Amino acid sequence: MLKKAVNEAKFTLTIEATGPLLIRSGHATISGPDMTPVRTYRNGHWQVYLPGSSLKGVIRSHLERVCRTLNPSAGVVCNPFLRMEGLEKKAQIENGRLICPDYPEVSCGEKFKVRSKKDRLIKIKGFQPMKQEELSNAQVYADSCPICRLFGSTFYVGRVSIRDAYVTSTEHTELRDGVGIDRLTSGAAQGAKFELEVVSSGTSFETEVYLRNFETWQLGMLMLAVQDLTDGLIRVGSGRSRGLGSVRGEAGEVTITHLGKVENKPSNEIWGLGKFIKGDDWYSRYGTWSDDVLTIDSAPKEERNGIREVSVFCNEALVELQRRAISAFVQRIESWQVPDAMTFEHLDFRKV
């Protein structure tokens, strides 16, 4: 994505089951992202773990709801399941621009696909797009919704990665009676009683969360997810309606690193991507903000480690970091400008 590495944040996240967690049966769920533990063979025995990709999915979908609450504008975050196909029937051409009512909600990945492909999904009677758009990394980043800027889309890998979470406590699992759900009536299906294996309450998992080339509000977005995990507001896994899936999360110290010597950066400032690339012509196309800085009064002193400057936030400094980062996130999302996305102004349509 970004050709240079400017900053990085990482922390350990502990997730404790505060109720039983269903172990994945292998059935697909229709209730959205899942964070069900699965089994793997590791260190000489079978153990359960929470896949990092599922954790990421659960946190992403929680944050999508948070963003929609903070800023109710249509399309402030995209709907990852909304495709372009079919919507073009309602589209119109006006002054060479394509106006499509539900366009803001379309998933970012799908928008980029439509923009960059000659073989477009957009087929409007009487009109044909003239050219294909060369999408630069900067353009994709700038035009992604805040969720996709952090978590990625089918077009771009995102800035956060979450490792698989392994059990750190003694692992306990138990069997529970399950009842099959009839897909038509949503009632219990006859004769479909079976046993469910669950991870017992009290089991702890641990994972690492990495954030690269981040804007400070993105750090805040993750900190808010951590806070909501701590408050037990994020339930996970299938079987939520059976009272399964309650967890509590906690972040350890947060390590923030930037690369190389940076002139005039006080130790108590955390610079985001926007501040690092400020004034750089090429990078100005990333759609970041030049005032991308958090000032942390109780910040620890930066320590030099090779080419890196490292600050480790814990205790009081960690609390202040979380508070200021979350406030930057809230401000950013509340004022997020949804582009005049009813139009594909970059497409040049001609009459055929």
Ligand SMILES: [Zn+2]
């Ligand atoms: Zn998006």
